[in-house]
Amino acid sequence: MVRRQHPLVKLYFKVGLIPQILLGLVLGIIVAFVSKETAMNVGLFGQLFINALKSVAPILVLMLVAASIANHQQGKKSNINLLVILYFSGMISAALIATIASFIFPSQITLVDDVQAIGLTPPSGVKEILSTLLYKMIDNPVNALVQANYIGLIVWGIGIGLALRHASQTTKTMMTDLSYSISYIVRIIIRFAPLGIFGLVASTLAEAGFGELLNYIHLLVVLVGCMLLVALVINPLLAFFVMRKNPYPLVFASLRESAIPAFFTRSSAANIPVNMELCKKLKMDEDTYSVAVPLGAAINMSGAAVTITILTLAAVYSMGIEVDIYSAVLLCIVTSVCACGASGIAGGSLLLIPVACSMFGIPNEIAVKVIAIGLTVGVIQDSVETAINSSSDIVFIGAISSALSTKNDKTVNVKVES
Template identity: 85%
Template sequence: MVGRQHPLIRLYFKVGLIPQIICGLILGIGLAFFSKEAASDVALLGHLFINALKSVAPILVLVLVVSSIANHQHGKKSNMNTLMVLYFVGMMSAALLATFASFLFPSYITIVDNAQEIGLTPPSGVKEVLTTLLTRMIDNPVNALVQANYIGLIVWGVGIGLALRHANQTTKTMMTDLSYSISYIVRIIIRFAPLGVFGLVASTLAETGFAELLNYVHLLLVLVCCMLIVALVINPLLAFCVMRKNPYPLVFTSLKDSAIPAFFTRSSAANIPVNMEICKRLKMDEDTYSVAVPLGAAINMSGAAVTITVLTLATVYSTGITVDIYSAVLLCIVASVCACGASGIAGGSLLLIPVACSMFGIPNEISVKVIAIGITIGVIQDSVETALNSSSDIVFIGSISSSLKTESEPAFESAFEAKTN
């Protein structure tokens, strides 16, 4: 607490993370512009940040999966079957859209100078991808942690979580507390993201030149455009299939009342009270939204599916791997499943990129660097992603409530008209 009283430290914690990352980005660009030698000297900051992420990400994935499955509540119906279908179809559609956009407008990022130098061998086809996937699934759990085998960790996490569903409540509470503890460590590491971004951007630009900035802009445009299409086209289409009426009054209401707060908090979990209040004000079915809003904040992650897919394919293209249509479809499925496991903290989806990258035999040394690149553009990407995730909950819950012919149906239109007049 004594060190926290220093004026510089107080200022550091007082300023928000987003302005800090922007400052780190600008300072890194400026240092690389004026002195490439000095920019190369600060590479250690980026290296330490990447290693910290690399060390905490595997245990975070394992603990989050175990905790979420072990604490799942039994016996709550509340139209969950229909809602779960909407969630998965929405995430799968988002991943397919991201794959299609990545094929049309491929993104390239500088990760390594030569992929062959680290022993990266492109898979020969979908058969080899599936073989690698199945082999990783049955890996020893200790080895999976040491080698950062995320596929194996998820399988073991699901198995342990299912077993713990029959455990005492004290054990389940302990797993919840453990997940909070690991997430807290991640938050601490993320607080040093401005320094990591500064070192990463400065050293990268010193080595590759300023043309790399154009790659970041291109990557960001692909991500944001995909998320906008999901919010304005795919989600309304899915809602129309359920409610059989114009979904856009509900869509626009969700974007204004839910997406905007989520854009600034950058946390689906933090936006749960906001969504609960929106559902109550629009007179949605209480039995549905009381369960669906917390559930959606945990597993309804269309924005995360887009992020995982686009950044994974950018990594694949940048390492010279050719992707066939079957591998792409498999990636969409994996990205949708991974999106469900995205943690509720800012940038949580980035920590699951190594899971998708491992499908193509891409080692952890490369995929963790992609996480750092994602944090660099995350000032915009993660905010838009969280806004999409949170507003999608309102759209899907509202469409189900409307299909039940509750009072929520006229409430959507009246609420929207009151806000637009």
């Protein structure tokens, strides 16, 4: 006998993750408003979700870094050197914009009631931060996994990846499969995000009050505002330095035909075919974009740099930690490196927030709660972030193709339809 699903249950599983997260957010607000006791009880769902993220994030970072470096293809000439410079310039600039915005409009989020109760000792300055980074870099790999030492995991991931560059193709394929398998587990956990956010929002509002909603809105406005500055100011400036002509026709074309599809798919990897077709339509250099588009989908993450920076500084300010100018500059560099490791799944950049948080001595237990808060605003943030990441690829590839056509006195130029 086949049991029939309730229509509401059937509808819930039919709709996408974004509507489910919105539903969890709304239900969490309602429960917190109706019954504080019930809201505190359902907070268990949020805690389970946070613990699941905390358990899988360290191994995910290690496998992603090792697999990406091990499988990097060598020997192809496709103007990649200049492109990588543009990618990193864009990410560092995005992180700098996010840092300045966080200084001017600092975000506050509820993380813990008593900073001293968890034994958090803020670093005294950049010297202590650098010393901490160096010690974390040479940590035992097993201990780095157990203690969620992301700096150490990245170093070990780079080392393992470089060593496996000379391994057989079978071994490299195995590393890729392991990376995919961990990412698959993360996808399963993310599917429970609506339930986790329901519990987190309900318990947070019951404990901190409805003023916390204003903090979430403020955080989201700062995030989206910085990303729009990257798309409309930073990217055009970098493109102009390369192509030496008005970049905005190219920028608007990328926003129209790349950013909009990426906004709804929320995946740079899923938008690769769209960007390939757009590069062909704009008559860009094929040798460049055939390699640059997949590469950009993996490492060009200006939107992710904004997300990691702002959420990290929100945690830092909320914990009462002072940030000097040298620490801020170092954060921009670390954030840009972290952004390159953002996984190709929705919300992937959030999983690398603990790496940046560890610079300031913020423990993993606090950092993963920042991830959960990021998922709460991620309904909009992640879509905008992906749109910025994907459209930036087109802008930079188009700028290089235009510069090459001018340099080589070719008749083929990047043509952008108005």
